[in-house]
Amino acid sequence: MTLPTTRWSEIDAADQTDSAMRRDALDTLLSRYWLPLRAHLERKFQIDTSHAEDLLQSFCLEKILQKKLLGLADPDRGRFRTFLLNALDHHVLNQYRADRALKRRPSEPLVSLDEVGDVSSPEENTQPDTQFDLDWARQVIQVTLDRMRTTCEVSGARQVWGVFEGRLLRNLYGHTPPLSYDELVEAHGFTSAEQAMNTLNTAKRMFNRTLRSIVTEYLNAPPHTVEEEIRQLKDVLLRNGGLTHSSA
């Protein structure tokens, strides 16, 4: 008789793969949240995906790796996401202005620089970008779910993920009803509906513990700041209940 096998090393490896392959944790952060940042550039500067990726890559190399920009982020000065976004906008405008000075017109954005307007310094502008915040919140949930699923799989707790997926995740798209508790009992071999409910509660707690870990990784801030960020992420999602994904 054996219990579910726990492969802790795989959990650790899943968490550390990025940092092992890249030069530092900040680069990992940018990789993880690449999609919302790229969508923001496409939207704001009206450029194509390839151009946005080039700009984002140069931002990573120049601002993050060389100047350690994120070390300047101060939780008391405003939201981390706003700071990061302003820094990115600054970088892009500086790139365009340098190109224009060199008369390299083909690389300019479709939208004029005047139209984009002046961009505040990372410390100054705390105005939210709703679509970016929504994309970011969505990506945080995605990363959280990916890690939770991996953890469940390698720790032998597939039931926990199965119940969470069947009861809560099936409903995310609004057109597939959640599994009933009786269906969960049959699918996962529980002895009663109460057992399935208890496992669902365990899964919810696991999701929220994992979410706090993920947010702590990018904020690198004390628990009350992490909690405030999570409250903001939830607010963004609730406020935009009717919106779908961003379109550039």
Added chain:
Amino acid sequence: MDLIQANPAHLAELIELEPEIRRDASSQASRDAWLACLALPLTSPSDVAHSDCPHNVGELLRHPAPQAEWFTALKDYAKHHAHHPASPLLPSAVTAVYYVAIGLARLRCGTSITQLSDQELAKGIRWTLKQNWIDEDLREDLARALPNSAPQPP
């Protein structure tokens, strides 16, 4: 899973804020986690008759003729989960599983499966007995397994 088309309001429902988390830290959460531990499936080797082996942890704890190695496997499982930050199981529940496994091996198999001193074991079992989410039958068995009670033959 791709969340691009997911409804943001549904995503928001997954998130519980701090007051809700605090409420979750109550004994009800521990009870839920304990019951989830009892539901953990067990795998039997192919050379053992299917009906002889328990199918989950709950059945193991109630098994009429358990084997000491079953409790050893359960104790080791609980020990690993209690100390790993990535474990999906609440520490309070797996700590109880740990002491229950040691206590029942002592009571039902007449075997010690731990290197804990009697004093340390008694402390752990007494802590487990104080948890109101442990059911009464198990509580009675565990009380009989306290080190000041003589181990009983299987």
